[in-house]
Each structure stands twice: as C-alpha cells, then as structure tokens.
Amino acid sequence: MTQKRTDGALLNVLWLCLVMLLPRIVLASGGDVLTSSVGGYQVSLFFIEAAKVGSVPVRIKITDKMGMPIDTAHVEVNGMQGMSDMDMGEHGHDMSNMVSVPTVVLYKEVLNKTGNYFGIIPFSMDGDWVLSTHFSINGQMFAVDFPVEVARNSTALVVLLGFACLNALVIWSASVAKRNAVST
Amino acid sequence: MTTPISEPSPSCLSEGNLLKYKWLNLFLRSRWYPGIIQWPTLLLFVVIIYQLFLGPSKAHDNLGTALTWVFWWPVIPIIFLFLGRFWCAICPFATVNDLVQRFVGNNKPVPKFLKKYGIWIIDASFIFITWSDHVWGIVGSPLGSGVLLMILTTAVITSGAFFERRMFCRHICFLGGLAGNYAQAGMLSLHGTPEVCAKCDTAACYNGTEAIPGCPVFEFPRVMASSANCVLCGDCLKNCPNDSIQLTLRPPTKELWFVRKPRVEAAFLAAVIMGIVFVQNVTMLDIWAGTLAWLESVTGTTSYYVNFTITFIFAIILPVSLLSWASLVAAKSNHSTFVENFTRFGYAIIALDLAAHISHNLFHLLAEGKSILYTGLALFGVDSHGASAALVSTPMIQVMQFGLVGLGFLGSLYIVYRIANTYYTGEVVWSTFKPYAVLMGCLGLLNIILFTLPMSMRM
Numbered sequence: 001m002t003q004k005r006t007d008g009a010l011l012n013v014l015w016l017c018l019v020m021l022l023p024r025i026v027l028a029s030g031g032d033v034l035t036s037s038v039g040g041y042q043v044s045l046f047f048i049e050a051a052k053v054g055s056v057p058v059r060i061k062i063t064d065k066m067g068m069p070i071d072t073a074h075v076e077v078n079g080m081q082g083m084s085d086m087d088m089g090e091h092g093h094d095m096s097n098m099v100s101v102p103t104v105v106l107y108k109e110v111l112n113k114t115g116n117y118f119g120i121i122p123f124s125m126d127g128d129w130v131l132s133t134h135f136s137i138n139g140q141m142f143a144v145d146f147p148v149e150v151a152r153n154s155t156a157l158v159v160l161l162g163f164a165c166l167n168a169l170v171i172w173s174a175s176v177a178k179r180n181a182v183s184t
Numbered sequence: 185m186t187t188p189i190s191e192p193s194p195s196c197l198s199e200g201n202l203l204k205y206k207w208l209n210l211f212l213r214s215r216w217y218p219g220i221i222q223w224p225t226l227l228l229f230v231v232i233i234y235q236l237f238l239g240p241s242k243a244h245d246n247l248g249t250a251l252t253w254v255f256w257w258p259v260i261p262i263i264f265l266f267l268g269r270f271w272c273a274i275c276p277f278a279t280v281n282d283l284v285q286r287f288v289g290n291n292k293p294v295p296k297f298l299k300k301y302g303i304w305i306i307d308a309s310f311i312f313i314t315w316s317d318h319v320w321g322i323v324g325s326p327l328g329s330g331v332l333l334m335i336l337t338t339a340v341i342t343s344g345a346f347f348e349r350r351m352f353c354r355h356i357c358f359l360g361g362l363a364g365n366y367a368q369a370g371m372l373s374l375h376g377t378p379e380v381c382a383k384c385d386t387a388a389c390y391n392g393t394e395a396i397p398g399c400p401v402f403e404f405p406r407v408m409a410s411s412a413n414c415v416l417c418g419d420c421l422k423n424c425p426n427d428s429i430q431l432t433l434r435p436p437t438k439e440l441w442f443v444r445k446p447r448v449e450a451a452f453l454a455a456v457i458m459g460i461v462f463v464q465n466v467t468m469l470d471i472w473a474g475t476l477a478w479l480e481s482v483t484g485t486t487s488y489y490v491n492f493t494i495t496f497i498f499a500i501i502l503p504v505s506l507l508s509w510a511s512l513v514a515a516k517s518n519h520s521t522f523v524e525n526f527t528r529f530g531y532a533i534i535a536l537d538l539a540a541h542i543s544h545n546l547f548h549l550l551a552e553g554k555s556i557l558y559t560g561l562a563l564f565g566v567d568s569h570g571a572s573a574a575l576v577s578t579p580m581i582q583v584m585q586f587g588l589v590g591l592g593f594l595g596s597l598y599i600v601y602r603i604a605n606t607y608y609t610g611e612v613v614w615s616t617f618k619p620y621a622v623l624m625g626c627l628g629l630l631n632i633i634l635f636t637l638p639m640s641m642r643m
Binding site: 053119125126127152153155156157159160166171173174175176178 | 202210232237238240241242245284288289290327331334337338341342345346
C-alpha cells in the first residue's frame with residue numbers, strides 16, 4: 001500500500017515534468033517574404049514552404065530601382081546556423097560563435113523575365129539561421145543577409161505522436177480485455 | 185512483512201554476504217528501493233526521448249544521443265561487470281512495464297514458444313539491431329535512435345499490458361542475452377541459502393506476497409544456479425520470510441568456471457558478440473573506407489547494404505568458425521561431441537567479450553565524454569562548440585584498452601582451464617586446453633591490432 005503511494009507521488013512528479021516540457025513542443029512558423037536592398041537592387045526572399053529542418057524550396061526575386069526584374073544575375077546562398085545575435089556590422093560576422101558549417105546552394109534556375117531564382121536549401125538544424133545571398137550583376141558583387149527562423153521538422157513530431165497513439169491503443173485494448181475478463 | 189535481519193548467520197559472513205552491512209540490508213529492503221533510482225532514470229529517459237525527437241537534428245548537438253550512446257551504452261557493460269544485471273532493475277523499460285501492468289495488466293502466461301526459443305529471438309534481435317545501426321545509421325541519427333527506443337517502449341507496453349511479470353525483459357529484450365552472459369562474469373551474485381530454502385514451503389520469493397510481487401523475471405532463488413537472469417530488484421529479499429537471500433561478492437568470471445547447464449545459444453552469442461565488437465571497431469577505423477572500396481570492386485556494387493552485410497556476416501562467422509575449429513580439434517582428444525565442446529567452452533569467450541566491449545566503448549566514453557556536458561549546457565544557451573570533448577588523452581585510452589584486453593585474455597584462458605579441469609583429467613585437460621588457448625590468442629591479438637588503429641567518434 002505504502003509502496004503504491006510512493007510510486008503514485010513519483011508518478012505525479014513525472015507528469016508535472018512532462019507538462020513543463022510541453023510548451024517547448026511548438027513548431028516555428030515560416031513562409032514569410034523577407035526583403036532587403038543593396039546597391040540599388042531590391043532582393044526578396046520567398047519561402048515557398050515554411051522554413052523547417054530538411055530541404056526547403058525558396059525563391060529569390062531581384063529587381064532594380066525601377067522595379068524591373070533582373071534576369072542576368074548569378075546567385076548563391078550560404079546558410080549559417082546560430083547567427084541571429086551576432087555582430088553583423090561592417091566588420092563581418094563573428095566566426096567564433098558559429099555553430100554550424102555553412103551550406104552553399106547554387107541558384108541556377110531562372111524563370112522567364114520575372115527576376116526569380118529558385119533553389120532548395122538543406123537546413124540541417126532548427127533554430128536561427130542567416131541566409132547570406134551573394135549575387136553578381138555585370139561583374140559587380142553584392143551580398144544581402146536574411147535572418148531566418150527554422151522550425152523543427154514535423155516528421156519527428158508526427159512519428160512521436162504516432163507511437164503515442166499506438167501505445168494508447170495498446171493500453172486501451174488491454175484495459176478492455178481486463179474488464180471483459182473480470183465481467184465474465 | 186519481513187523482519188530485517190540484524191545479524192546474519194556466521195555461514196553467511198564466511199561467504200561474504202554483503203547483507204551483513206546493515207545500511208545496505210535496510211536500503212535493499214526498504215520501499216524506496218529500487219524506486220528511488222528507477223523513477224529518476226525514467227525521468228531521464230523521458231528527457232532523452234524528448235531530445236531525440238524534438239531536440240537538435242544533428243547527433244553532435246543532441247543531448248539524447250550523448251546520453252544514450254556516449255554515456256549509457258559504454259557504461260552498461262561496466263555495470264554488468266561490477267553489479268550484475270542491476271541496470272535491469274532500474275531500466276526505464278522495466279518501470280514502464282510495471283506501471284502499465286499495475287493499471288491494465290491482463291497477466292496472461294508467457295507463450296510457450298518464447299520460453300523455448302526466447303534466447304534465440306534475443307540473439308537474432310541483437311544481431312539485427314547492430315546490423316541496422318550500421319545500414320540505417322541509428323546511432324548517428326537522433327530520430328533513428330528515438331524510433332528504436334519507441335519501438336522498444338511499444339513492445340514493453342504490449343508485454344506489460346497483456347502478459348505476466350516482466351516477460352519482455354526475460355524473453356525478448358535484445359540486451360537480455362548480452363546482459364545474461366556478462367552478468368555471469370560479474371562480481372555480484374544473489375542466491376538463496378540452500379539449507380534455509382530446503383525447509384521453506386512458501387516460495388514467497390517466486391510467488392510474491394500481498395505487498396510485494398514475486399520475482400519479475402521468473403527466477404526462483406532456491407534453485408537459481410546462475411546470475412544470468414537475476415536483476416537484483418530486491419523483491420525476493422523483501423518477500424523471503426526466512427532471511428535466506430544472500431548477496432555475495434565473487435571474483436570476476438567465477439560463475440563461468442563451471443556452468444551447470446551450459447546452453448548452446450549462450451555460447452553462440454558469446455562468439456557472435458566478439459564478431460560484433462570486431463565489426464564495430466572496423467567500421468570506425470580509417471581503414472574501413474579502403475576496405476569498403478575493395479569490397480565494392482569485388483562485389484561489383486556500391487550498395488552499402490550489400491557490402492556492409494558481407495562484412496558483418498564475415499565478422500560474425502570468424503569467431504564462430506574459430507570456436508568451431510577449436511571444438512573439433514579438442515573433440516579428437518577429449519572424446520566429447522563437437523556440440524558439447526562448443527557449448528561448454530564457448531562460455532570462455534565471455535571474459536574476452538566483456539573486456540573488448542568495454543575497451544571499445546571506453547574510447548567513446550573517455551574521448552567524447554564531455555559532449556554530454558556540452559549538449560546539456562546547450563539546452564541553457566551555453567555554447568561549447570570547438571571545445572575538446574575528451575576526458576583523457578588517446579594514448580592513455582589505448583593503454584587502458586590494451587590492459588583490459590590483456591585481462592580479458594587471461595580471464596578467458598583461465599576459464600578454459602577450469603572448464604577443462606572440471607570435465608577431464610590428466611593429459612586430456614591440456615590437450616583440450618591448447619586449441620582453445622590458440623582461439624583466445626587469435627581473438628585477443630585481433631582486438632589488440634584493432635585498438636592500435638585510430639578510431640572515429642560517435643558524436
């Protein structure tokens with residue numbers, strides 16, 4: 001009896017800890033349009049899907065001062081994780097605080113005269129990233145940084161919930177079987 | 185309710201009964217044991233699951249990966265050596281099993297096929313999980329590790345919900361075979377006092393009492409001749425009305441000097457574990473890339489599934505073949521059958537298994553140990569990237585590995601000698617000893633060679 005009470009108390013502590021963990025199980029949102037200007041060009045970053053861990057398709061649109069699309073640029077993107085709070089001033093990035101190696105993605109696909117450049121960025125981790133967009137137009141190089149919040153991949157959550165449902169089903173089946181056995 | 189013994193009998197003292205220490209006796213009998221260790225372990229398990237599924241997706245940064253593969257996995261063979269299967273008493277899967285059973289348990293009897301072939305299922309699942317780790321990268325993927333743990337959790341919940349006691353732990357858990365083998369080499373032994381048990385007509389240790397359940401792993405201390413399955417949960421100690429239970433210290437491997445009922449599946453697993461240690465070592469060495477390239481040219485395919493599976497099978501077959509060869513050679517002089525020799529002397533590999541297993545994992549524990557701290561601190565926003573994860577230097581780890589393999593080799597040799605001495609007399613002892621000594625020499629030397637080569641990290 002006392003053993004059961006002890007276990008019950010410990011079980012309550014466990015539930016409390018689980019409940020305290022719950023607020024962290026929230027997926028970050030994505031899909032925003034981020035815009036920045038450099039050298040008279042406007043650069044817009046579109047997330048076709050929410051930014052999350054895994055391969056995420058993005059589109060970059062470059063227009064000039066008049067709003068005319070630029071189709072002749074060569075565009076590259078470097079992804080750096082964990083840089084949201086860093087010094088991103090004129091002296092460049094503080095490399096000592098980087099928590100992930102950069103991922104380089106080349107943007108080659110150009111849609112017809114829209115100034116759009118398409119590519120897929122493989123985000124390896126959730127958290128704050130900075131996408132450094134480098135583009136060259138007529139031999140001139142430009143760079144724009146976009147801070148991006150990358151959410152966790154929901155696959156893991158789905159798998160976990162799947163297991164939770166399966167286990168709940170097993171426990172429910174056992175309780176029904178036990179009730180039937182007692183009643184018969 | 186049992187009365188704690190204040191003074192153990194003189195015979196218990198002469199056997200080195202640890203329960204003579206009052207504090208230990210009271211602790212093991214208290215209602216807090218093993219719960220006081222079980223529940224924090226379960227809580228840690230929840231954190232690990234949370235981290236593996238919802239933490240950083242890179243193994244390098246994941247606390248769940250660090251706790252599971254850099255801490256728990258390397259420490260577990262060390263626990264088996266010093267404390268027998270104590271881990272199984274506090275294992276979160278066992279706690280989940282008991283919890284589910286308490287509320288919705290149907291307590292159906294264990295299916296007969298599991299009683300008969302359970303150990304082969306355990307052997308097969310251990311081999312499969314080790315193989316799948318390599319081809320699917322379970323250790324290197326937090327999600328993969330999480331899925332593995334959740335599959336085991338689901339299996340244990342099913343077992344606890346429908347079947348009696350800890351059926352999963354006794355007949356299915358993939359660690360059961362390895363744990364059983366290592367616990368036999370372990371230094372802790374729980375058993376009844378024969379003269380006291382002989383007069384007992386309650387068998388409360390097995391059947392349980394109103395307050396405390398019977399042995400969760402279906403052991404009967406009265407006739408228990410081996411520590412292979414005892415999980416040191418303390419239930420028999422609490423239930424015994426005659427204070428018959430003893431907990432004794434013994435020299436490592438002592439139980440293996442004479443195994444009353446040797447089983448071929450345990451001997452087979454002993455050889456298989458050696459093969460698995462080989463494959464674990466080889467795939468973490470720099471030479472693995474070259475070996476793989478050579479295999480690709482031989483097989484004509486770049487499929488990792490195919491080439492790794494070939495390596496895996498070869499690594500497992502190697503020690504099994506060597507043991508078979510030694511058994512055939514020995515059979516010529518000792519006139520026992522091949523199977524008898526294989527079964528009896530296969531147990532001798534366990535000492536070398538344990539030493540090689542600990543040595544391999546010692547590298548991960550000591551060369552990557554600080555990653556547990558770093559990934560833990562990262563949860564609180566403390567960045568430790570770039571800092572060394574090593575607890576001691578690589579040469580120091582190598583010295584420890586060589587020392588351990590040396591001890592394991594001597595332990596295996598001594599077991600061979602004791603077994604040979606038990607079954608045979610005169611010249612036959614030495615003619616039986618020789619082929620097995622060559623076997624242990626080959627296995628020990630292979631391990632030494634592998635530990636001289638630089639190894640890659642898990643994190």
